[in-house]
Amino acid sequence: MIRLTPWRHPLSATVTVPGDKSLTHRGILFAAVASGVSRVTGWLDAQDTRSSLRLVQQLGVEVKELTPETLVLESPGLFGLREPEDVVDCGNSGTTIRLAAGLVSAVPGLTVFTGDVSLRKRPMRRVLEPLASLGVRSLARQDGYAPFAVAGGPHQGGTVEMTVASAQVKSSLLLAGLSASDPLTVREPVASRDHTERLLAYLGVPIRVTGTTVTVEPVSRVDPLDFAVPGDPSSAAFWAALAALLPDSRLYLPHLLLNPTRTGFFQVLERMGASVRSTVVQTAPEMVGDVEILPGRLTATRVTAEDVPSLIDEIPLVALLATQAEGVTEIQGAHELRVKESDRIQVTADILSRMGAAVEPRPDGFRIEGPTRLKGAEIDAHGDHRMAMLAAVAAAIADGETVIHGAEAVAISYPGFMAQYAQNAGR
Ligand SMILES: O=C(O)C1=C[C@@H](OP(=O)(O)O)[C@@H](O)[C@H](O)C1
Numbered sequence: 371m372i373r374l375t376p377w378r379h380p381l382s383a384t385v386t387v388p389g390d391k392s393l394t395h396r397g398i399l400f401a402a403v404a405s406g407v408s409r410v411t412g413w414l415d416a417q418d419t420r421s422s423l424r425l426v427q428q429l430g431v432e433v434k435e436l437t438p439e440t441l442v443l444e445s446p447g448l449f450g451l452r453e454p455e456d457v458v459d460c461g462n463s464g465t466t467i468r469l470a471a472g473l474v475s476a477v478p479g480l481t482v483f484t485g486d487v488s489l490r491k492r493p494m495r496r497v498l499e500p501l502a503s504l505g506v507r508s509l510a511r512q513d514g515y516a517p518f519a520v521a522g523g524p525h526q527g528g529t530v531e532m533t534v535a536s537a538q539v540k541s542s543l544l545l546a547g548l549s550a551s552d553p554l555t556v557r558e559p560v561a562s563r564d565h566t567e568r569l570l571a572y573l574g575v576p577i578r579v580t581g582t583t584v585t586v587e588p589v590s591r592v593d594p595l596d597f598a599v600p601g602d603p604s605s606a607a608f609w610a611a612l613a614a615l616l617p618d619s620r621l622y623l624p625h626l627l628l629n630p631t632r633t634g635f636f637q638v639l640e641r642m643g644a645s646v647r648s649t650v651v652q653t654a655p656e657m658v659g660d661v662e663i664l665p666g667r668l669t670a671t672r673v674t675a676e677d678v679p680s681l682i683d684e685i686p687l688v689a690l691l692a693t694q695a696e697g698v699t700e701i702q703g704a705h706e707l708r709v710k711e712s713d714r715i716q717v718t719a720d721i722l723s724r725m726g727a728a729v730e731p732r733p734d735g736f737r738i739e740g741p742t743r744l745k746g747a748e749i750d751a752h753g754d755h756r757m758a759m760l761a762a763v764a765a766a767i768a769d770g771e772t773v774i775h776g777a778e779a780v781a782i783s784y785p786g787f788m789a790q791y792a793q794n795a796g797r
């Protein structure tokens with residue numbers, strides 16, 4: 371439990387955020403696919419990425435070096451990975467369990483997956499069913515929840531029409547495509563983050579992307595990877611929201627991942643009235659740059675299904691900004707938030723309503739009327755890292771004290787968040 375009091379000053383700072391979570395997971399999993407010694411620098415060391423690390427170790431990958439900056443892994447390669455001797459516990463990490471389900475289609479024998487109480491309630495049919503259409507056998511609890519088991523072995527390619535826009539489902543299938551007997555095409559309803567496609571191309575795997583259709587060819591061997599992970603824009607979004615909400619702030623966020631499939635939050639922030647300036651310093655394999663945020667008068671906005679994948683994890687922060695914006699903000703097409711680490715539509719609405727905001731949860735989003743003054747409250751993060759950080763940002767602009775239960779969940783994606791928060795709040 372932590373107690374937070376309002377900030378009485380702007381956020382005028384340079385904040386360096388840890389490495390991107392999605393890219394760190396992929397760096398670890400692709401190091402397992404590659405044959406030989408791979409290196410991932412700037413990696414995120416957090417509970418979720420440790421789940422991916424444990425998974426690849428159970429599959430026979432050796433950790434050669436692990437420092438706060440660098441991870442060096444040695445793998446026998448995709449076709450040398452071995453059946454895990456025990457159940458693979460993916461903790462709280464949806465990305466680990468779903469991507470790994472596709473990866474282990476190449477691993478002879480049985481891989482049994484489980485996770486924590488939250489992960490065991492998240493839908494897995496969305497990966498197991500399309501994998502089954504390629505001939506990958508699996509068995510799951512009723513309703514398709516973990517624990518489930520995947521039997522590796524021969525399977526084919528073909529075409530899969532995805533029903534949800536999900537980078538986890540798409541990536542799981544593309545990983546299974548690497549060990550299929552023929553090419554695999556995956557089509558998404560709306561483009562989700564494309565890190566897997568970019569990394570596969572960077573590794574020299576034959577892959578074609580046309581609009582929201584991706585085709586990958588099977589491989590016999592993949593060369594090792596040397597990959598630098600830039601800062602996580604989803605972690606940076608908490609600081610950007612603070613700067614947009616605290617008058618006279620000036621925030622500098624150096625070296626962030628600026629892949630356009632991830633920057634929807636910064637676009638919405640600008641649309642709502644904040645100033646967002648970015649300077650691109652690298653374009654391949656991923657776009658990277660520095661971002662500066664200045665506050666402005668916030669006005670309501672509309673977020674639609676087309677926008678959702680590019681800011682899926684940041685939508686609760688848009689809801690918070692909307693409580694301080696003039697007018698009615700509507701967020702639509704975000705049903706996916708209901709099946710994250712918590713039901714993020716319900717939990718966000720509960721947190722903001724307790725703090726005095728006018729928030730109406732909808733089946734697929736929110737209607738929020740602003741501006742309203744927020745007041746401190748007693749908040750339950752429901753074991754969800756992003757809900758705990760959302761409450762901390764809200765606490766900075768609320769009147770009175772906010773108590774957050776379950777704030778230790780931040781260690782899932784951003785272990786240093788509360789220390790950096792205290793450091794900037796105390797000035
Ligand atoms: O592929 C990824 O790294 C992720 C994809 C998204 O999930 P979905 O694929 O379920 O939308 C996102 O919410 C999650 O934090 C990370």
Ligand SMILES: C=C(OP(=O)(O)O)C(=O)O
Pocket residue numbers: 418462463464465466683710711756783
């Ligand atoms: C949804 C998230 O992660 P995952 O699906 O990997 O648990 C997240 O980090 O907000």
